[in-house]
Amino acid sequence: MNKKLLTTLLATLLTTGVVSAITGNEVQKRDNANQDNENAAQSSDNAAQKRDNAAQHSENLRTASDAAQDLSAASTRNASSHAASAAAAAAQRAAHNAQGSADAAASAARQ
Known part of the structure; x- marks a missing residue:
């Protein structure tokens, strides 16, 4: 075989290998970008x-x-003793605490 033909063949093989490597890298980059988008x-x-x-x-x-x-309102209306009033106050505190928790959760939901 002549030297020029061997040189041309070798150059073609090297070029093909480099192009394949570059193409493979581009495909991997595209696949990575697609995965990033999905994530x-x-x-x-x-x-x-x-x-x-x-x-x-x-x-x-x-x-x-x-x-x-x-x-709380029902307990207050029906309170006929100190114990019932205390229960109404406890229910009112529970209502107040639940309202505060609801406001905090709503604030967290908006963020």
Whole structure:
């Protein structure tokens, strides 16, 4: 074989190998970018679910607060003794605490 043909063949093989390596790297970069996008989308979905959960928790606390306030009002109306008044005050404190928790959960949900 002549030297020029061998040189051309060797240059072609080297060029093909380099192009294949570059193409492989580009494919891997693209695949990595696609995975990063999928991970970001999943993180966004997770954050939205956390916000939804916090909003639901806030609503649940508000419902509990409303029920405690209703109980407090009923206890106050029906209080005929010191013990009943103490129970009404405890229910009112529970309602106040639940309202504070609901407000905190709502604030966390907005963030």
